[in-house]
Amino acid sequence: MQISKKLRTFLVFLALVLLTLLAIKYLFPVLTPFIIGLLIAYLIEPPVKWLEERIRLPGWLERRGILSVRPLAVILVLVTTLITGGIILTFSFARLYLEAKELLVDLPERLVALAREAERLFLQVQERLQLPEGFWEQSWLRPESLMETAGGLLQDFLQNLLNLFRGFPIFLINLFLSGLAAYFFSRDKEKLSAFLVSLLPQEWREPARRLQGAVVLSTLNFLKIQIMLATITGLVTTFFLGLFGFARPGLLGVLTGILDLLPMVGPTTLFLPWAGWNFAVGDFLRALLIIGILLVILAMRELSELRLLGKRLGLHPLSALFSVYLGFRLFGVYGLFAGPVVFVMLRSFYYGVLPLLEREGSP
Secondary structure, three states: OOOOHHHHHHHHHHHHHHHHHHHHHHHOOOOHHHHHHHHHHHHOHHHHHHHHHHOOOOHHHHHOOOOOHHHHHHHHHHHHHHHHHHHHHHHHHHHHHHHHHHHHHHHHHHHHHHHHHHHHHHHHHHHHHOOOOOOHHHOOOOHHHHHHHHHHHHHHHHHHHHHHHHOHHHHHHHHHHHHHHHHHHHHOHHHHHHHHHHOOOHHHHHHHHHHHHHHHHHHHHHHHHHHHHHHHHHHHHHHHHHHOOOOOHHHHHHHHHHHHHOOOOOOHHHHHHHHHHHHHOOOHHHHHHHHHHHHHHHHHHHHHHHHHHHHHHOOOHHHHHHHHHHHHHHHHHHHHHHHHHHHHHHHHHHHHHHHHHHHHHOO
C-alpha cells in the first residue's frame, strides 16, 4: 500500500512534534542556559540589525578579519542588555529580600494577633449559631489547628522565598552563561540557520524556513505577551496597594505577578481569601478596597490580553489558555512554554506549510 506524499509529510511532522515535546521535557532542565541564550539572541536581533546598518568600521579591520560589524553590534547590544537587566534585577531582589526577611521576623507576633482575631470570630459564630460547648475542640476547624496550619504554610513559603533570593548569585552565573550563548547564537545566526536547513531534503527546505519563522516569531511574541501581562499585573498591584497604604506593596506586587504567570491561578488566589478574612473580622472598608483593587487588576489585564493576543499572536484567548493548560498538565512547568509552541507549530504547518507542499507536489 502506497502512502500519499501529503500523509507521509504529515506523519513526519507529527514525529518531529513528538521529538520536540520529549526534548522539552527531558532536555530543557539541562540546557536551560542555552535555551535562554537562544531566546535572548532573538530578542536582541532588532537593535543588533539597527546598529549593524549604522556602524561603519575602517576597511582594513574587516579585510584582515580583525573585527566585523555584526560581532561588534552584538557585543554592544548584549553587554548593554545584560548590565541593565542585572542592575535592575539586583536592586529588585535586594529590596524584596529585605521585605521578606522583615516579614519572617515579624511573623510570630502577627500570627498571635491573627489567632486572637480568629478565636474571637469563632466565638461569635458559636454564639449566633448556638453551637454546643466544646464544638470547635471536637472539630478540625478549631482555631489553634487552623492557625498552626496556616502559620506553617506561610512560614515555609517565606523561607523558600528567602532561599530563592539566596540563590540569586547562581542565577547571575547562569545569566552570564546565557549571555555567552546568546553572543554566539546571534553572531553566527545565518551560519547556524543555513547549516540546520542543509540537513533537510531539498523539498523540505523552504517549508522548514517558513515553519521556523512562524514558530520563532509566534513563540517569542507569546512569551513577550505573558511577561508583559505579568508585569502589568505586578505594577498595578504595587501602585494601588501603595496608594491605599497597604504594607509591603512591592513584595505583594511581585507575588501577584508570579501568580499571574501560573495557569488556572492568577491574582484572585491571593486577593479573594484576603478580602474574605477582612470581611470576617469586620474590617469592611479594607475588604472593599482589596476587592476594588482586584477588579481593577482583572479589568486592565483582560483588556491588555485581548489587545496583545489579537495583535501580536493572532490567537483567540481561549486557544492560548487551552494550549497553556494542556501543556502544563502534560509536562508540568515546562509545558507552559511547550504547549503554545506546539500549538503554533501545528497551526503554522496546517495553514502555511501543507498548502506549499501540495503546490510543490502537484503536476
